[in-house]
Amino acid sequence: MIKRPELYAFTQIADSRGNLSFLEELKDIPFEVKRVYWLNEVPEQQVRGGHAHKVGEQVIVCIQGAIEVVLESQEGERLTYTLDQPDKGLYIPPLWWGKMLFKDKAMLLGLASDEFSEDDYIRNRADF
């Protein structure tokens, strides 16, 4: 059974001192967080991604700007998302090919279920 992508809404506490968003593992996302990564100073209209994971799961959050995400299953199903709110997250299951377009000084925060391993990446579209 292939898992499906899912949009999450996180708790946000907004007041005059700024916006605080947070998530707790297992409560807000369906795996234990083993790795946290963030992307900054990504050029306008830059495309990133272009790979799938064999077993690794991710939740990505656009904490500034906007990110257009395209996910494709091995069966050719194609899902698109616009992430442009810091309290929204996208769950990306294994075996979905992901591509992301960065706009408006976008910054991405990612949470991963595993430590980094090149072996977990499928980078060649033909292999997918």
Next chain:
Amino acid sequence: MIKRPELYAFTQIADSRGNLSFLEELKDIPFEVKRVYWLNEVPEQQVRGGHAHKVGEQVIVCIQGAIEVVLESQEGERLTYTLDQPDKGLYIPPLWWGKMLFKDKAMLLGLASDEFSEDDYIRNRADF
């Protein structure tokens, strides 16, 4: 034995597509990450913090702009830090009173060793 604050440097992979920074729990930081939070749209020169944790540990990262951090121990020791690089993190142990000044559209990413619990906070300076 009171634990002491510590500055960490994380791995950064910088190229023409932007900067990727990441950390892995236990390898890069000394606790399992139970909660991740982020602050955005914090007004210029806003002060946040103003509390200590009884047992919770944190690592904070300034992923945009600059954050001036002041930590104070119960013995009155005072440490100051300027966080202004997305690949630097500050470990804040329990029982250090923290205050943060946000500058230059600063965004803060925080990783915590525990789920949110108001009981873990010391918010009254006199109690500290």
